[in-house]
Amino acid sequence: MATLNDLAEISDAAYGTPSAICYLATHNWQLLPGSDGSSTVAGDNYYGVAYQNTVTGEIVISNRGTVPSKFKDLLNDAELTFHAEPAAAIDAVNFALKIAKDNPTAAIVWTRSCKWALTALLKSPIPRTSQL
Numbered sequence: 208m209a210t211l212n213d214l215a216e217i218s219d220a221a222y223g224t225p226s227a228i229c230y231l232a233t234h235n236w237q238l239l240p241g242s243d244g245s246s247t248v249a250g251d252n253y254y255g256v257a258y259q260n261t262v263t264g265e266i267v268i269s270n271r272g273t274v275p276s277k278f279k280d281l282l283n284d285a286e287l288t289f290h291a292e293p294a295a296a297i298d299a300v301n302f303a304l305k306i307a308k309d310n311p312t313a314a315i316v317w318t319r320s321c322k323w324a325l326t327a328l329l330k331s332p333i334p335r336t337s338q339l
Contacts, residue, residue, distance in 0.1 A: 209260065209267055214318040221256045221269040235261045242306060253298035257306045259313070266313045268306060270299050 209217075213234065219227035220238075231237075242257035254271040279295075307315060 208263065209265060209316060209318075213260075214267060214316070217256070217258050217267045217269045218318050220258065221254065221271040231258060236267075237261055239266065239306065239310075242302075253295035253302070255299060255302050257302075259310070264313050266306060266310055266315045268303055268315060268317050270302075270317070 213231075213236065216227040216230045216234075217236070220231055236258045239257045239259050242255075255268060257266055257268045259266045303315075303317070
């Protein structure tokens with residue numbers, strides 16, 4: 208099972224933090240092939256990663272949250288004010304569904320999900336074992 212430190216490092220890896228990526232490589236975590244999840248619906252607005260523990264098989268998905276220097280991220284946050292589901296939420300769900308479909312027996316955990324991504328994931332038909 209992922210430790211709190213593992214979850215924190217996977218969250219940082221979604222932002223491309225070199226020390227987090229190094230930590231994961233030395234603690235039995237590998238980026239799943241094809242799981243460097245960029246947007247399809249929302250342009251360049253969604254980004255997520257999925258790491259799998261090479262010992263336990265557990266998968267952790269992390270969705271990058273708001274980057275204040277990106278206008279589209281700020282727009283997503285504004286849309287939440289009016290209870291609108293941003294386009295990036297669709298990408299978050301599609302990304303998680305792809306990971307779940309490609310790894311049907313793996314336990315999947317979400318971490319560092321921004322509010323819109325977490326809301327969308329909770330509404331989705333993705334099989335879940337646990338969530339943060």
